[in-house]
Amino acid sequence: MENIYHSVRLDDEKCQGCTNCIKRCPTQAIRVRGKKAYIISDRCIDCGECIRVCPHHAKYATTDHFNEILKYKYRIALPAPSLYGQFNNLDNVDYVLTGLRKMGFDDVVEVSKGAEFISDATRKMLELGVLKKPVISSACPAVLRLICTRFPNLIGNILPLLTPMDFTARLAREQAKQKTGLSDEDIGIFFISPCPAKQTAIKNPLCYDDQPINGAFAMKDIYPVLLQTMDKLQPADVEPLNDSGIIGVGWASSGGEAAGLLKERYLAADGIENIINVLEELEDEKLNDLDFIELNCCTGGCVGGVLTVENPYVAKARIQRLRKFMPVSCNSLPKEFNLDAAGWTKELQPSPAMKLADNVLKAMRLMTELKEIEQSLPGLDCGICGAPSCRALADDIVRGYAEKSDCVFSALRSKGDDSWIPAPFRADVRTHTHSTDDYAHDFERAFLQQQDDQTKPEE
Amino acid sequence: MESIKLHYDVSADDFTRAGAASGDVKRTLKQLGVSPATTRNVAVAMYEGEINMVIHAGGGEIDVEITEDAIHMVLADHGPGIENVELAMKEGYSTAPDNIRCLGFGAGMGLPNIKKYSDEFRLETALGVGTTLYLTVYMK
Numbered sequence: 001m002e003n004i005y006h007s008v009r010l011d012d013e014k015c016q017g018c019t020n021c022i023k024r025c026p027t028q029a030i031r032v033r034g035k036k037a038y039i040i041s042d043r044c045i046d047c048g049e050c051i052r053v054c055p056h057h058a059k060y061a062t063t064d065h066f067n068e069i070l071k072y073k074y075r076i077a078l079p080a081p082s083l084y085g086q087f088n089n090l091d092n093v094d095y096v097l098t099g100l101r102k103m104g105f106d107d108v109v110e111v112s113k114g115a116e117f118i119s120d121a122t123r124k125m126l127e128l129g130v131l132k133k134p135v136i137s138s139a140c141p142a143v144l145r146l147i148c149t150r151f152p153n154l155i156g157n158i159l160p161l162l163t164p165m166d167f168t169a170r171l172a173r174e175q176a177k178q179k180t181g182l183s184d185e186d187i188g189i190f191f192i193s194p195c196p197a198k199q200t201a202i203k204n205p206l207c208y209d210d211q212p213i214n215g216a217f218a219m220k221d222i223y224p225v226l227l228q229t230m231d232k233l234q235p236a237d238v239e240p241l242n243d244s245g246i247i248g249v250g251w252a253s254s255g256g257e258a259a260g261l262l263k264e265r266y267l268a269a270d271g272i273e274n275i276i277n278v279l280e281e282l283e284d285e286k287l288n289d290l291d292f293i294e295l296n297c298c299t300g301g302c303v304g305g306v307l308t309v310e311n312p313y314v315a316k317a318r319i320q321r322l323r324k325f326m327p328v329s330c331n332s333l334p335k336e337f338n339l340d341a342a343g344w345t346k347e348l349q350p351s352p353a354m355k356l357a358d359n360v361l362k363a364m365r366l367m368t369e370l371k372e373i374e375q376s377l378p379g380l381d382c383g384i385c386g387a388p389s390c391r392a393l394a395d396d397i398v399r400g401y402a403e404k405s406d407c408v409f410s411a412l413r414s415k416g417d418d419s420w421i422p423a424p425f426r427a428d429v430r431t432h433t434h435s436t437d438d439y440a441h442d443f444e445r446a447f448l449q450q451q452d453d454q455t456k457p458e459e
Numbered sequence: 460m461e462s463i464k465l466h467y468d469v470s471a472d473d474f475t476r477a478g479a480a481s482g483d484v485k486r487t488l489k490q491l492g493v494s495p496a497t498t499r500n501v502a503v504a505m506y507e508g509e510i511n512m513v514i515h516a517g518g519g520e521i522d523v524e525i526t527e528d529a530i531h532m533v534l535a536d537h538g539p540g541i542e543n544v545e546l547a548m549k550e551g552y553s554t555a556p557d558n559i560r561c562l563g564f565g566a567g568m569g570l571p572n573i574k575k576y577s578d579e580f581r582l583e584t585a586l587g588v589g590t591t592l593y594l595t596v597y598m599k
Contacts, residue, residue, distance in 0.1 A: 367490060
């Protein structure tokens, strides 16, 4: 098994071994064994859905500690546009940007600035007609990983451009070097991230080797300190740092990137289940009449990231209000700009995670076995075995990661014991409607009994 | 020769479930490590056939056999049969009723697409009896 860096991790001490997460993982990457959950590394796409659903807060996203900035002489913050949606009554982005400066950053470069350049580069590439249509956005790193693991056939449709975060970082680094004369090691660039997938993309970039970003901070960690700093700002302190408009800031929510292309034939989907459905249709060539497909793993887009503070819809509404006071766009690429400078330097590689074996014949034998095992399982997908479905358990068994006796039904049957079946799967069991009747009846009987007792003469 | 056999019943007029069979075959092929191009060809050809069954034939049955060299599909229905096969094979020709076209289907690309995406294509049809498609996609 490949050992890949993942931001999403499990805190063994907090994990109670419940099965909430296994059912909600969109790539079926989690199992519960030995009273604890674990994540199958090559299937995890760092979407963070398990962080949302874990009632014990055992799943978490690793991001960098704020002290990391102390390692550098010149520190730059790259706020994701979704950050602007986290504050109530904000009507000027400069408060947020100045607040970041006061927190200890020498410079703040908005990711929405880089986004405007990427929007421009995408428009140019679409015009040149060099892209395979429909073009799939490359901005969401969880989508990229999902495509590599489950839809490798679609790798060729992905927009081969850097993400706004990556492009902004390169821009910020160049500017800082020119301005300060410092060398690369002295300049620290930190992304303020709405999600764990971005942290993973920083530590383990898929489309380039040289990483200009030094770390990422979770939006939810930065938020309380930033809010306090912003509260203390006097109007005179606020610096005019905002340098992006409607198009750049629009990338924060679903549909923003696509709208920035100024084309009509696009689709924007968000939420992991929805994007999987779109990718299935795309793979079956049912969406060939579209030019562009924007996909965001989180509901609502990046404002729905698991490291944000605010509800995605509230954040989106706030950003809409903020955008009203902004110009359409503040950045465009110079005419002579070489698009390669915003492009990937490494091919995206498929990493199919569901394959049973490297050789088709061997895989076919395992598949036959898998189908037989699946047939013998009860098909209830109860999750008691620690796998999300009977099919997933059968899959685990043929791969040698589980045994048939892990299924409680199979185990009882093999012991010749069918006396106990869990309540959800039993016929003679109290249901909600019956039980209320029973309770009412019990109550009535108890009441009559009590009256009887009271009317009885004392002995 | 070793093979994997899969069987699906396609129910009539249920568009919410149309594509379930081809979706399952696609998932199976991916797990087998079959090449993306082969998987795509099977998925597209079979999906179109499945949709045809729902639109025109009141459902039907699909049998799939996967061997080391090829994927064989037999899609059989007991629908009205095809009156003019030559016309039905023409791109853009459709007999789909308006209520189906409203759903975005019935563009007249079904049979031409099935032929395009399969390496071997044979169609047997009889009016009032039904239609059977025999498709083969070779492993690439």
